[in-house]
Amino acid sequence: MQLKKLFHMQKALDAHIEEKHQLQEEDLFNRKLLALLVEIGELANETRCFKFWSVKPSSAKEVVLEEFVDGIHFILSLGNECGFDEKPVILEEKQPRVNITEQFLSVYEMIGRFQKSKSLNDFIRLFESYLQLATLLGMTNMEIEQAYFQKNEVNYQRQENNY
Numbered sequence: 001m002q003l004k005k006l007f008h009m010q011k012a013l014d015a016h017i018e019e020k021h022q023l024q025e026e027d028l029f030n031r032k033l034l035a036l037l038v039e040i041g042e043l044a045n046e047t048r049c050f051k052f053w054s055v056k057p058s059s060a061k062e063v064v065l066e067e068f069v070d071g072i073h074f075i076l077s078l079g080n081e082c083g084f085d086e087k088p089v090i091l092e093e094k095q096p097r098v099n100i101t102e103q104f105l106s107v108y109e110m111i112g113r114f115q116k117s118k119s120l121n122d123f124i125r126l127f128e129s130y131l132q133l134a135t136l137l138g139m140t141n142m143e144i145e146q147a148y149f150q151k152n153e154v155n156y157q158r159q160e161n162n163y
Contacts, residue, residue, distance in 0.1 A: 001131075001141045007085035009152055010076035020159055029081050033115055036074035040107060043067040047137065049100040065139060069147045073155070075127055082118055089124060096132040103133045 018024050044050060046059040046067050058064060079085060096103055110126040134144060 001091065001145060003089055003091070004085075006072070006076055006145070006148060007080060007089075009149075010073060011080045011085060013073075013152060013155055014077050014080060016156065017159060029078065029118075030115075032074055032077050032081060033111065036071060036078065037108070037111060039067065039070040039074055040104065040111075043071060044104050047100060049104070061138070064137060065143060065147045066151060068134060068137065068139060069144060069151045071130060072144065072148055073151065075130060078114070079123055079127075082120075082123065084120055084123055087120055089120070089127075091124060091128055091131065094128055094132055096136050100133070100136045103129070103136055107133055 018026075018028075043064065046064050048054065048056060048058050079089065098106065107126070107129045110122070110129045114122040114126045131141075
């Protein structure tokens, strides 16, 4: 995954949004963290992995992928907020050892740890945990990057249209 490029693209989008909404002087860490939690909930809802009471299948892969990259946007944004775009962020590809539902819970746990520490190590563990979720959902790094690039464009268009 082209992390430097993704961090750079996210930093530019964040700067655009912050300038447009006059938020340059605000600490947005907790808002971004809450946005990430909400986006992961939306992703879980699209996968329906926890809905044991329902027989309705998961949403189409394209829908799930788009929800997944919304989370990538906020993870990158949080990394930028902490200055990690300037540090060597090396993500290991780890195979998940749990099912999808348990991996969602692990991601939430990692977010809580990162919120408290704001450390590079916990950021990396969060990102790796989120990418393990992608593996369980059948997504490749190439698909994630392409979907990120597309959604990044959509996010700029939304800002221009006063979303």
